[in-house]
Amino acid sequence: MKKLTLVIFYLFTITACNNPAKTESNSSKLTQNPIATSNQPQKSPSPKPQNLTFTPPPKFQGKTLHQAEIPNQEKVIALTFDDGPWQETTTQMLDILKKNDIKATFFWVGTAIKENPEIAKKVVADGHAIGNHTWHHWYKQMDAATAKSEIEHTADLIYQTTGVKTTLFRPPGGYLNNGLAGYAKSQKYAVVMWSQTSADTDPKAKYQVFVKNVIRDAKPGGIVLMHDGGGDRRRTVQALPGIIQGLKAKGYRFVTVPELLAMEK
Numbered sequence: 001m002k003k004l005t006l007v008i009f010y011l012f013t014i015t016a017c018n019n020p021a022k023t024e025s026n027s028s029k030l031t032q033n034p035i036a037t038s039n040q041p042q043k044s045p046s047p048k049p050q051n052l053t054f055t056p057p058p059k060f061q062g063k064t065l066h067q068a069e070i071p072n073q074e075k076v077i078a079l080t081f082d083d084g085p086w087q088e089t090t091t092q093m094l095d096i097l098k099k100n101d102i103k104a105t106f107f108w109v110g111t112a113i114k115e116n117p118e119i120a121k122k123v124v125a126d127g128h129a130i131g132n133h134t135w136h137h138w139y140k141q142m143d144a145a146t147a148k149s150e151i152e153h154t155a156d157l158i159y160q161t162t163g164v165k166t167t168l169f170r171p172p173g174g175y176l177n178n179g180l181a182g183y184a185k186s187q188k189y190a191v192v193m194w195s196q197t198s199a200d201t202d203p204k205a206k207y208q209v210f211v212k213n214v215i216r217d218a219k220p221g222g223i224v225l226m227h228d229g230g231g232d233r234r235r236t237v238q239a240l241p242g243i244i245q246g247l248k249a250k251g252y253r254f255v256t257v258p259e260l261l262a263m264e265k
Helices: 002-017 020-031 089-099 110-115 117-125 144-162 180-186 207-217 234-249 257-263
Strands: 052-054 076-084 105-108 129-132 164-166 190-192 222-227
Touching: 052 129, 076 089, 076 257, 089 117, 089 234, 105 110, 110 117, 110 144, 117 144, 129 144, 129 164, 129 257, 144 164, 144 180, 180 190, 207 222, 207 234, 222 234
Parallel strands: 052 164, 076 105, 076 222, 105 129
Antiparallel strands: none
């Protein structure tokens, strides 16, 4: 019996020595890190501030404008978006613009920048122009100190967040007599209005109406009003591809507001 036990032990020892792979496999299972860092999703780096300046030509500084007078009636047009940056809809619009190789102009509200700084950085990193649309988007009458705070506070946050300095201003609601436009002009801002609107703030209209409005009223040197923030803008997202394709079909190419103003002679 003792001889049999010794034989079995001897055979087991030989087998283990001749099969090191099994031992190594077991060892690797013990030492392997169960969380493979290379398989973890990597967070995209935040875009860096761009150190850009959007300053209109001197003839527009301190002035109110609705469109540009383009030589030879060249078919150029500027798409503009107000009230962002906004969750989801701004980034969806950025994707559509990028797909079509179009640069637009975004007029930002200070409180929205504060809520969505990473989206603001992406807008600038994608090459779009930026304008000031006040801090609170108020329509009410304001004294000089309030108007100054609304515009300068927003300007400071635009710069701190994105590195952009801009003297393009759009008054909320298009109100020109509540103190905001007056202060902006005193600081040599160009007060940028619009020559046509998509009417995308109409709560009852279908997105096809927005497309029709823009295509119908398009003109050389035009500035188109749309919104990426300030509420539910899913219909504007739906309308944007049709607006782009419709304008392209009419022979238009797309520029930013600063580019548009630089073309006027």
